[in-house]
Amino acid sequence: MKLSKSDITRHNDSLFKNHKKKYDFLKVEIENLDEITNQIAAYNVAVPSWALGAGGTRFGRFGFGGEPSNLFEKLSDIGIIHALTKSAGAISLHIPWDIPENPGEIKKHAEQLGILFDAMNSNTFQDQENQKYSYKYGSLCHVDKDVRQQAVQHNKEVIDYGKALGSKSLTVWLADGSNFPGQLNFRRALNNTLESLREIYAYLPDDWKMFIEYKPYEPNFYSMVIQDWGTSHFLASKLGKKAFTLVDLGHHLPNTNIEQIVATLMMDGMLGGFHFNDSKYGDDDLTVGAIKPYQLFLIFNELVYGMKNNPANNPVPAWMIDASHNVKDPLEDIIQSINAIETAYAKALLVDQEALQEAQMRNDVVHCQNILQNAFNTDVQPILAQARVLNNASINPIATFRDFDIRKKLIDERGVETTATGL
């Protein structure tokens, strides 16, 4: 199943007139509209290989049919999303779920679809078949050196797979921690983790980055070894210049001010990666922007400010969608997430940073709030649609997906019973 450029532009014909009217209307209001549109048109976010099938809950999993059952098909699915949006030009792989049997062939397929290989993800939160030592009591933090070495070795292998595909970064997320007080010595666990990470870091190629993800709880419910951004930052600064903190929106306690964390990390040049999702209660992995679009906008406001005012040389963060799907078609869900991310980004680009700074210096709190909320309340959908027009993508990706009956075609091609590997 492959969508051609001409299929998409033909579908756009019926939508173009109405779109142009809306975009021209915005042009009257927004002076630098084309500049903002170009920034949105250049934006890409990586799709993780595990988000293309139905995600499970601990109670059940409900498939969609036509799910990709190997890496080649996963790339094809992202190819469909990328053709429709021209904003999904990267894939993030998870080893061992996506071990490339033939890296050359996989790389060629990705190239033809315009997809790059973003961060590689290791997995030491499950035991694999034929694995010598168990991660039941931790991996990089484990009390037994043999277990730690096995986990270090796995991360080195993940780097090797990434090298073969042209990836340039490794994301380490650890489920390590304890379920009961006294189970684990905090300092020993953190120190073991640091020493293990040092070995992985030493193996990292010079032009690679390492992202350290944190999470306050789950799967361990008393303590997580890397529980918050401070611990991640602590480890990354001890490792060296190639190590950074990764922020996952769902990995915070309720009501945490994530935009402030973003600002603080960027001030120190330490924000390396970003995982998008949304949540009502915990790490719910819901569609981006489904619950708290204003929070997402405030986060993007800090990102835009941080990239413009960047004395610590924070790199452009590695963007990735990290959501899970059980009741929506995963491809439609990812399209919705991309739309929410670009919506927040476009609104943040509308913020008049100079006026905001002036109002802040005058302590004009009312005006500060108005500047932010005027940007947030602007309908930026014509900007996103115009960005897609510029890229020969779809004016309305979900409508195109449905009009072309893509899910049905995938089911015809792959069958109803297929299951994507992953969570």
Ligand SMILES: [Mn+2]
């Ligand atoms: Mn994540």
